Amino acid sequence: MLVLTRKIGESIAIDDDIKIVVVQIKGGQVRLGIEAPRHTKIHREEIYIAIQEQNKLAAESQTPTPLKNVAKSVRPS
Numbered sequence: 001m002l003v004l005t006r007k008i009g010e011s012i013a014i015d016d017d018i019k020i021v022v023v024q025i026k027g028g029q030v031r032l033g034i035e036a037p038r039h040t041k042i043h044r045e046e047i048y049i050a051i052q053e054q055n056k057l058a059a060e061s062q063t064p065t066p067l068k069n070v071a072k073s074v075r076p077s
Helices: 045-061 067-074
Strands: 011-014 018-026 029-035
Touching: none
Parallel strands: none
Antiparallel strands: 011 018, 018 029
8 A cells, every 4th residue: 555645735636637636634534535546436435345245146146047938029920
């Protein structure tokens, strides 16, 4: 893990298109601003973990359709 020290208004660059700026430090909290392309998904870690768990449950709960049934639905009558 890379650990950096930044002050309010200072930033960190990730690759060519992501910038993280320290916006505010108040008590035990740090507010960060993140500039990134729209296609970049950004979540708080607890939200990211919840999304991953839901995706896993959804993938496990689906019963695969037998290939012969798929062929019947695509084949013209």
